[in-house]
Amino acid sequence: MKINYNEKIPNNVDLSSDRRLQRALERWQPEFLNWWDELGPENSMELEVYLRTAISVEKEGWAHFDYVKMPDYRWGIFLTPSDSDSKINFGIHKGQPVWQEVPGEYRSELRRLIVTQGDTEPASVEQQRYLGNTCPSLYDLRNLFQVNVEEGRHLWAMVYLLQAYFGRDGREEAEAMLERHSGDPDKPRILEAFNEETPDWLSFFMFTYFTDRDGKFQLGSLAESGFDPLARSCRFMLTEEAHHMFVGETGVGRVVQRACDLMNDYNTDDIRQYGGIDLPTIQKYLNFHFSVSTDLFGQELSTNAATYYNTGIKGRFGETKIDDDHLLHDSNYSILELCGDKIVSTDVPALNAVNERLRDDYIVDCDLGVRRWNKIIETAGIDFRLKLPHRAFHRGIGQFSEIQTDLEGKIISQAEWDQRQQDWLPTQEDQAFVQSLMQQVLEPGKIAGWIAPPKGKINRQDFEFEFVRFN
Numbered sequence: 195m196k197i198n199y200n201e202k203i204p205n206n207v208d209l210s211s212d213r214r215l216q217r218a219l220e221r222w223q224p225e226f227l228n229w230w231d232e233l234g235p236e237n238s239m240e241l242e243v244y245l246r247t248a249i250s251v252e253k254e255g256w257a258h259f260d261y262v263k264m265p266d267y268r269w270g271i272f273l274t275p276s277d278s279d280s281k282i283n284f285g286i287h288k289g290q291p292v293w294q295e296v297p298g299e300y301r302s303e304l305r306r307l308i309v310t311q312g313d314t315e316p317a318s319v320e321q322q323r324y325l326g327n328t329c330p331s332l333y334d335l336r337n338l339f340q341v342n343v344e345e346g347r348h349l350w351a352m353v354y355l356l357q358a359y360f361g362r363d364g365r366e367e368a369e370a371m372l373e374r375h376s377g378d379p380d381k382p383r384i385l386e387a388f389n390e391e392t393p394d395w396l397s398f399f400m401f402t403y404f405t406d407r408d409g410k411f412q413l414g415s416l417a418e419s420g421f422d423p424l425a426r427s428c429r430f431m432l433t434e435e436a437h438h439m440f441v442g443e444t445g446v447g448r449v450v451q452r453a454c455d456l457m458n459d460y461n462t463d464d465i466r467q468y469g470g471i472d473l474p475t476i477q478k479y480l481n482f483h484f485s486v487s488t489d490l491f492g493q494e495l496s497t498n499a500a501t502y503y504n505t506g507i508k509g510r511f512g513e514t515k516i517d518d519d520h521l522l523h524d525s526n527y528s529i530l531e532l533c534g535d536k537i538v539s540t541d542v543p544a545l546n547a548v549n550e551r552l553r554d555d556y557i558v559d560c561d562l563g564v565r566r567w568n569k570i571i572e573t574a575g576i577d578f579r580l581k582l583p584h585r586a587f588h589r590g591i592g593q594f595s596e597i598q599t600d601l602e603g604k605i606i607s608q609a610e611w612d613q614r615q616q617d618w619l620p621t622q623e624d625q626a627f628v629q630s631l632m633q634q635v636l637e638p639g640k641i642a643g644w645i646a647p648p649k650g651k652i653n654r655q656d657f658e659f660e661f662v663r664f665n
């Protein structure tokens with residue numbers, strides 16, 4: 195299962211043995227590169243960036259770091275090794291061998307899941323297109339581009355599945371991936387969070403913390419799929435995903451660190467005058483990105499999700515580690531539900547609550563990073579704590595989209611919402627202020643004034659390293 199880099203399209207799926215598929219993908223490749231040129235990172239085509247490239251799919255030593263000219267990045271198709279006696283671990287086919295081909299009766303559901311997953315990948319690249327122009331340091335610029343090329347590769351992963359297993363429909367879906375665009379009024383991306391703008395670096399760090407984390411949980415569920423090529427694709431994508439969330443968590447942490455340092459240096463909460471992003475503004479960005487990302491899990495009660503689970507095409511996060519019958523025909527799950535003008539906890543059939551369960555797992559995971567950010571604030575001796583808003587806050591999908599709540603989840607009137615939302619979500623003024631700080635810094639070892647330098651290294655290279663070369 196070595197990765198073959200001598201071919202036009204690097205892969206570990208023995209692509210050259212399937213001429214038809216190889217030709218189809220080679221026809222799609224220039225379209226992808228055109229799209230990258232038009233909607234990928236602006237002003238990046240000439241840069242040499244210190245990037246990691248996957249060279250194997252083994253757990254150890256899979257990544258190789260070196261300077262790569264951005265458009266020459268080798269986007270490829272990598273699946274984790276197959277285990278010849280893998281079994282389906284949940285649903286009505288539990289115990290049967292995993293599928294190497296798409297079962298005809300589940301074809302449209304599988305196609306839909308793969309298309310939805312695939313659509314998010316280029317969407318995020320489009321959302322982040324202009325950020326390089328305002329990078330706070332070379333280190334951050336490199337991290338942005340690393341995330342971008344890997345999201346591009348994730349699109350390749352899904353397009354491979356579509357072209358290899360879904361015939362003509364799959365080829366059409368592959369085309370459509372490059373025709374929908376983030377925020378396009380006529381052909382938007384499928385999920386709403388991917389049509390929002392990522393106009394500044396605070397938004398970028400929040401996005402990679404909260405929205406890439408949806409990726410972790412969705413990919414984790416798809417990695418359980420009975421359709422083996424999908425499961426193996428997602429497993430390898432997950433190894434790359436960890437870095438994206440690292441960029442988000444440490445990014446937000448460094449903005450918090452800088453805010454605390456300025457507060458202590460000048461003995462004031464009002465650090466905007468010193469070019470820092472104040473903690474209440476960080477909280478507002480957090481509220482926005484958390485709520486928008488929470489929508490990505492779908493409805494609280496979903497017959498789609500029940501079908502995906504029952505038929506073995508999308509599992510739960512960490513399915514095999516859960517101690518139950520993996521069928522969910524007779525079990526219940528407790529969810530929060532809107533009941534008149536109250537939010538109450540009720541038991542519902544577990545099969546229908548698979549989306550909500552995943553959202554629960556996600557929220558627990560989101561909170562871990564918030565705690566680490568609060569440690570930074572606490573260590574600085576500052577009396578302020580960041581907090582995740584209630585899951586009912588500012589929702590666009592699910593039952594809570596019908597109501598308005600405060601950050602604690604108390605239902606409020608539309609009038610009260612209109613009056614108070616400026617205290618909870620970034621206002622135009624907040625956004626303009628954050629935008630005003632976004633000045634490009636390109637000298638190795640230098641950093642913008644609104645963010646602290648990183649503590650960690652990239653492949654043993656210090657912050658001072660020349661992560662990007664300009665020719």
Ligand code: BYC
Pocket residue numbers: 307308310311314315318345384385386387405406407408409410412413489490491492493494495496497498499508549591
């Ligand atoms: N926006 O039954 P429900 C990533 C629709 S992120 C718009 O709950 P389901 C990444 C829904 O389509 C990971 N529409 O739906 C991160 C349905 O429509 P129909 C992305 C929405 O299917 C950062 C209706 O509402 N991967 O990788 O159970 C950077 C009823 O809803 C939304 C996936 O999402 C929404 N938010 O659940 C780069 C995995 N939510 O049937 C990359 C694949 C729901 O009435 N997708 N609707 O026409 C899925 O598993 C499911 O499609 C969803 C939705 C969980 C998203």
Ligand code: FE
Pocket residue numbers: 315344345348409431
């Ligand atoms: Fe991705």
Ligand code: FE
Pocket residue numbers: 345406409435438
């Ligand atoms: Fe990601």
